[in-house]
Amino acid sequence: MSLMSDTDKQIKNPDNKTFKAYRQSFDVRFEYPVHFTHQVFDFDNPLLESVLDRLNEQKCHRCIVFIDSNVAETHPEIIKKIESYFQAREKKIELACQPCIMPADKKSGWDIVHNIVSVIKENHLDRQSFVIAVGGGSVLDIVGFACSIVHRGLRLLRLPTTTLAQADAGIGVKNGMDTSYMKNFIGTFAPPFAVINDFDFLSTLSFEDWTAGIAEAFKVAIIKDADFFDYLCTNGDALRQRDISVMTEAIYRCAMIHLEHIRTSGDAFEFGSARPLDFGHWAAHKIETISDYQIGHGQAVAIGIAIDSFYAMRQGLINQAQLQRITEGLIRCGLDVYNEIISKRTAAGELTILEGLRQFQEHLGGELTVTLPKNIGAKIEVNNIDSDIIEEAVQYLQGICKQGSD
Ligand SMILES: NC(=O)c1ccc[n+]([C@@H]2O[C@H](COP(=O)([O-])OP(=O)(O)OC[C@H]3O[C@@H](n4cnc5c(N)ncnc54)[C@H](O)[C@@H]3O)[C@@H](O)[C@H]2O)c1
Numbered sequence: 286m287s288l289m290s291d292t293d294k295q296i297k298n299p300d301n302k303t304f305k306a307y308r309q310s311f312d313v314r315f316e317y318p319v320h321f322t323h324q325v326f327d328f329d330n331p332l333l334e335s336v337l338d339r340l341n342e343q344k345c346h347r348c349i350v351f352i353d354s355n356v357a358e359t360h361p362e363i364i365k366k367i368e369s370y371f372q373a374r375e376k377k378i379e380l381a382c383q384p385c386i387m388p389a390d391k392k393s394g395w396d397i398v399h400n401i402v403s404v405i406k407e408n409h410l411d412r413q414s415f416v417i418a419v420g421g422g423s424v425l426d427i428v429g430f431a432c433s434i435v436h437r438g439l440r441l442l443r444l445p446t447t448t449l450a451q452a453d454a455g456i457g458v459k460n461g462m463d464t465s466y467m468k469n470f471i472g473t474f475a476p477p478f479a480v481i482n483d484f485d486f487l488s489t490l491s492f493e494d495w496t497a498g499i500a501e502a503f504k505v506a507i508i509k510d511a512d513f514f515d516y517l518c519t520n521g522d523a524l525r526q527r528d529i530s531v532m533t534e535a536i537y538r539c540a541m542i543h544l545e546h547i548r549t550s551g552d553a554f555e556f557g558s559a560r561p562l563d564f565g566h567w568a569a570h571k572i573e574t575i576s577d578y579q580i581g582h583g584q585a586v587a588i589g590i591a592i593d594s595f596y597a598m599r600q601g602l603i604n605q606a607q608l609q610r611i612t613e614g615l616i617r618c619g620l621d622v623y624n625e626i627i628s629k630r631t632a633a634g635e636l637t638i639l640e641g642l643r644q645f646q647e648h649l650g651g652e653l654t655v656t657l658p659k660n661i662g663a664k665i666e667v668n669n670i671d672s673d674i675i676e677e678a679v680q681y682l683q684g685i686c687k688q689g690s691d
């Protein structure tokens with residue numbers, strides 16, 4: 286039995302005797318594979334079946350598939366393919382019900398969570414059953430959240446179908462639900478059972494959703510990997526023109542940086558006040574909410590990166606040429622660095638995005654901690670943001686936007 290350590294506070298009872306105390310402590314190990322493939326539901330592709338059976342449990346695995354409605358629409362053969370895939374392996378894997386179509390672009394609403402939970406209940410999934418979520422980050426986040434609260438957590442297999450979800454949202458340990466008040470106000474930390482990235486889904490993405498993942502790639506490259514930053518800048522035209530081999534390389538590298546960070550940061554569940562990989566995100570999250578989620582996460586992140594890069598330049602952390610490479614690199618890839626929404630002001634005359642700083646702090650707790658680049662490929666954390674410099678950043682980015690349209 287472990288006793289109180291010397292560093293624990295010895296709290297005295299009113300009668301001046303020490304309270305009895307036992308010090309509880311244990312570790313839980315999480316492990317999940319992230320696969321990269323093509324045609325995951327093709328009859329001949331053994332990956333999905335082997336992932337479901339990766340614990341060699343010698344039983345038939347029960348699953349429910351939740352699928353993003355836009356994926357179902359743009360891949361009209363997918364439901365049939367999923368059903369055939371399972372039928373062909375009926376002794377090993379089983380669909381508890383027909384695949385369920387999830388509303389696209391909706392990462393909020395208890396009614397959606399309730400519907401997911403009800404389907405799971407009606408089909409009697411247990412903790413060893415699988416929820417398979419197929420879709421963009423929004424569907425993965427809300428299905429993942431619902432899945433994490435049924436029986437205190439079912440097994441979740443994520444199949445991300447957007448560049449952003451394959452590079453970032455689908456491979457980590459978080460899920461969540463937005464409210465009109467705040468991004469990810471509701472959610473849990475719940476690592477998936479496994480992730481399968483199938484690059485063939487990406488061909489049907491809209492231009493905006495194609496470029497969204499590139500914003501997250503810039504985010505990690507700027508603060509963690511100068512070579513990767515060069516790769517993104519050099520291949521900006523190819524990325525914009527939907528070169529799939531360049532995109533798959535970018536997704537792979539971006540995913541590896543995220544996974545390594547989660548594994549090695551010592552704070553996978555973000556107990557501290559810093560979210561080191563969320564460079565550019567305090568503004569991005571606010572841009573999403575102010576626009577009532579009409580501006581997507583990736584588009585908002587590109588603008589957030591541009592704002593914080595300007596800030597870093599004014600703090601002497603990067604130079605003017607580096608700032609220019611960042612903004613030009615984003616633009617070359619097809620991402621905007623300005624939207625008029627960032628010029629919006631509150632009744633008191635303050636830039637509305639500045640509310641994002643307080644909300645970012647409230648989400649994490651503790652002192653405000655914002656990550657900024659320090660040269661390209663390294664980062665620094667600051668605990669104070671000067672709103673006058675954010676004003677300048679907005680004007681600077683507006684100027685770039687005007688030049689582009691002249
Ligand atoms: N959990 C995390 O760690 C984490 C990390 C980053 C971002 N996120 C969240 O992810 C969300 C953004 O994810 P996203 O960029 O994937 O957006 P998204 O899920 O909203 O998808 C964008 C659009 O693409 C459609 N779509 C998805 N796959 C498609 C395909 N293959 N073909 C055609 N259309 C397709 C969707 O229906 C949607 O309309 C945000 O809510 C963000 O908060 C979560």
Ligand SMILES: [Zn+2]
Nearest residue numbers: 501566582586
């Ligand atoms: Zn993000």
